[in-house]
Amino acid sequence: EADIYQTPRYLVIGTGKKITLECSQTMGHDKMYWYQQDPGMELHLIHYSYGVNSTEKGDLSSESTVSRIRTEHFPLTLESARPSHTSQYLCASRKGHMGEAFFGQGTRLTVV
Amino acid sequence: KNQVEQSPQSLIILEGKNCTLQCNYTVSPFSNLRWYKQDTGRGPVSLTIMTFSENTKSNGRYTATLDADTKQSSLHITASQLSDSASYICVVSPGSSNTGKLIFGQGTTLQVKP
Numbered sequence: 001e002a003d004i005y006q007t008p009r010y011l012v013i014g015t016g017k018k019i020t021l022e023c024s025q026t027m028g029h030d031k032m033y034w035y036q037q038d039p040g041m042e043l044h045l046i047h048y049s050y051g052v053n054s055t056e057k058g059d060l061s062s063e064s065t066v067s068r069i070r071t072e073h074f075p076l077t078l079e080s081a082r083p084s085h086t087s088q089y090l091c092a093s094r095k096g097h098m099g100e101a102f103f104g105q106g107t108r109l110t111v112v
Numbered sequence: 113k114n115q116v117e118q119s120p121q122s123l124i125i126l127e128g129k130n131c132t133l134q135c136n137y138t139v140s141p142f143s144n145l146r147w148y149k150q151d152t153g154r155g156p157v158s159l160t161i162m163t164f165s166e167n168t169k170s171n172g173r174y175t176a177t178l179d180a181d182t183k184q185s186s187l188h189i190t191a192s193q194l195s196d197s198a199s200y201i202c203v204v205s206p207g208s209s210n211t212g213k214l215i216f217g218q219g220t221t222l223q224v225k226p
Contacts, residue, residue, distance in 0.1 A: 033214075042218040043156075043201070090155050097205060098143060101214060103155030 003027050006091050006104035013081055013111055021076045021107045023091030032074040033101070035090040036060060043090065049074060081111045115139045116204050118217035126225055129192055133200050133220045135185040141207030147176050147187045148201040150219070156201055159187070192224045 004025040013019055025032070031050050035043040035058075045058030049068040063085070064078050074093075078085055088108050094101040116137045125131050137145070144163045148156035160169050162178040162185060169176050173196075175188045189196055202217040 040199075040221070043216050045213065048213065088153075092155075100146065100158050100161065101203070103157070106153070106155050108153070 004091065004093055004102050004104045006089075006107050008107060009105060010108045011110070013109075015082055015111055017081050017111075019078050019081055019109070021089055021091075021109070023074045023076070023104055024072050025074075025093040025102070026072060027093065027095070027102065028071065029093035029095045029099070029102075030071070031094050031097070032068065033092045033094075034058070034064075034066060034074070034076050035092065036062065037088045037090055037106075039088070047076065081109075083111045085109060086111050115215050116202055116217040118200075118202050118220050120220060121218070122221040122223070124223045124225060125192055127192060127194055130188065130190050131192060131222065133187045133189075133202075133222070135187070135202030135217055137183050137185070137202070137204050137215070137217075139204045139206050139215050140183075142180065142183075143205040143207040145178060145185050145205070146203045147174070147185075148203055150199045150201060152198070159200075189222075192222075194224050194226060197222060197224045 007022045034047040036046050037043045044060035046062040047066040049055045055066050064076050066076050088106050090106045091104040092101045119134045146161045147159045150156040159174050160176040164180045173190045178185045199219040199221050201219045204215045
């Protein structure tokens with residue numbers, strides 16, 4: 001059982017609102033990732049971190065921002081949500097670059 | 113062109129039948145390859161991991177193969193069950209990446225019908 005948690009599981013918000021998606025892991029993993037996935041489509045990397053105070057943008061451009069102040073916590077923030085941000089957001093973590101990536105259950109975001 | 117290509121894109125089989133999913137990759141150098149299962153609306157879960165020195169690995173009714181020379185992997189599902197209906201994703205770890213970035217295939221959607 002993976003010890004990585006995302007909250008909320010589902011979120012419906014209005015356009016222009018600021019939101020933060022939470023991701024926490026208790027496995028002490030150094031590397032953490034955020035992926036965006038539309039229904040039936042592949043995962044796209046939007047942010048990653050290979051340790052505290054290190055964050056990088058992923059392969060897919062995103063208006064979201066992330067922070068990594070603590071090893072176990074990797075929140076993602078949207079300053080002003082838009083309908084185009086409607087998607088599923090998956091958080092993952094792994095130890096080193098050989099370890100298995102463990103995924104959270106995902107946050108299904110709908111912006112109306 | 114994607115560095116990890118999966119086929120078929122989707123597959124429908126009857127319960128109890130076997131099936132094989134394919135993954136071709138061009139990632140080099142290569143560290144390891146994993147097959148993940150993703151149920152609808154959930155996060156992916158690892159089924160198997162293959163390093164370049166391994167040819168076959170089994171996990172219950174799932175058997176993965178790897179040919180590092182041709183850069184091909186397959187996932188064979190035996191005696192399929194309704195609960196096998198999911199998306200199966202091939203994920204490659206580059207050997208030279210210090211950031212641990214993973215290369216994802218687009219997935220194969222499997223539907224098992226009674």
